[in-house]
Amino acid sequence: MSRIPEPEVHVRGQQTPGGVERPTLRASAAAFTSLMALAATGLVAGPAVGATAGPCALPRTAAHHSLGLDTWNGSYPQPTRTLDAVMIFLSFPDSTPLVGPADLTADHFPGTSDFFRRASYGRFTLRAHPQREWIAMPRPSTAYDIKRDWDAGRRTAYLHDAIDAANEKVDFARFDIVYLVADPDAPGVDSDATKVVNLDHPIEVDDTEIKRVVTVFERHPPDRNVLAHETGHVFDLPDLYHRPTDGKGDWDTHVGDWDVMGSQFGLAPDLFGWHKWKLGWLERKQVACVQKPGGRLLSLEPLSAPPVAGGTLGIRLAVVRTGPGTALAIEARGATGNDEDTCTEGVLIYRVRNEAASGDGPIEVVDAHPRTEACWDRSVFPPLADAPLGVGETFTVPGEGTRVEVADRTRAGVWTVKVTVPARRA
Incomplete structure (x- = not known):
């Protein structure tokens, strides 16, 4: 399936x-x-x-x-103007990346921007700003226990570690959307954990508040249109699929x-x-x-x-x-x-x-x-x-x-x- x-x-x-x-x-x-x-x-x-x-x-x-x-809902950016998205690439001490940021960027852009340009009849532009280098995370990928139903404490640790590690090179005040892209070949990375995380307590950095982030754990190459789906959540769109309660169906x-x-x-x-x-x-x-x-x-x-x-x-x-x-x-x-x-x-x-x-x-x-x-x-x-x-x-x-x-x-x-x-x- x-x-x-x-x-x-x-x-x-x-x-x-x-x-x-x-x-x-x-x-x-x-x-x-x-x-x-x-x-x-x-x-x-x-x-x-x-x-x-x-x-x-x-x-x-x-x-x-x-x-x-x-x-x-004013807590979400409305996609009726150009929105800027930063892509931050995260590496881990327990793995050497096998693909580079440029290849991972090409997995999602310009495809995702093109999807929204067509969907909006040209009324919305999603402008990606991919970083060119890996940002080193302080802990091994396995330490975060990354998975679909992720422990809230470890997820929070992951997000704070990522933002802290990237802060020296990224001015977060410039961006409307944050994509955290993990090394897909790190042993602790699970592609099923790709999601949008809404923060009840925003992370304050660079005189701005980060209210939500898109955590990307996709394989290379990724699933089709996956970033368009996740970005839809950033614009207050719901999941339309039905998740069976018993895991079957x-x-x-x-x-x-x-x-x-x-x-x-x-x-x-x-x-x-x-x-x-x-x-x-x-x-x-x-x-x-x-x-x-x-x-x-x-x-x-x-x-x-x-x-x-x-x-x-x-x-x-x-x-x-x-x-x-x-x-x-x-x-x-x-x-x-x-x-x-x-x-x-x-x-x-x-x-x-x-x-x-x-x-x-x-x-x-x-x-x-x-x-x-x-x-x-x-x-x-x-x-x-x-x-x-x-x-x-x-x-x-x-x-x-x-x-x-x-x-x-x-x-x-x-x-x-x-x-x-x-x-x-x-």
């Missing part, structure tokens, strides 16, 4: 076999398209982040990495391949549209809030597609509020950008809960084809690999009554979708 990222620490139609409907009669794509401009005008939500985020924006709660997005039952915060190995690892809304990469005019009962028409641009000429974006996310702390999100996923290796293309539906903490299922993909699977040779969770709806398919979300019909896909890749909200949502 693929290694799972370490969780961060605080300190009427005919039924197809899959369950979707292919209506015997449906409005033509042309009919949908002719009404699109009118429909989209009334479906726009409020600003991406802030007190006036609109009726479809769930409020932020006390849950760790809450997916409420009416306000931003599948980790990817909640979102499968569909977001890097679920699995860094996913075939379509771009961040969900809801995440992009929370981070400030989707603005008011790019989120359609479907409120009133009845059918609404909209054009969904593929989530991962770059902006068209001039840097403009159309609607990338549709949201139906289903309760005080819950919503349905609808977005189009296509083989472009971070999703270029996707197993299937189509319109994806997922549930969002603002009171679910990181790792407790804040997002769950709705499987529009529950009786079929796809891409057994590549997918991290084949049952969800074919979750999206294709052209001509209609699906009613169980327990919600919201109906999603995919009418057409234009040559430009835009999906024509009808979302029908039941009267009880009024």
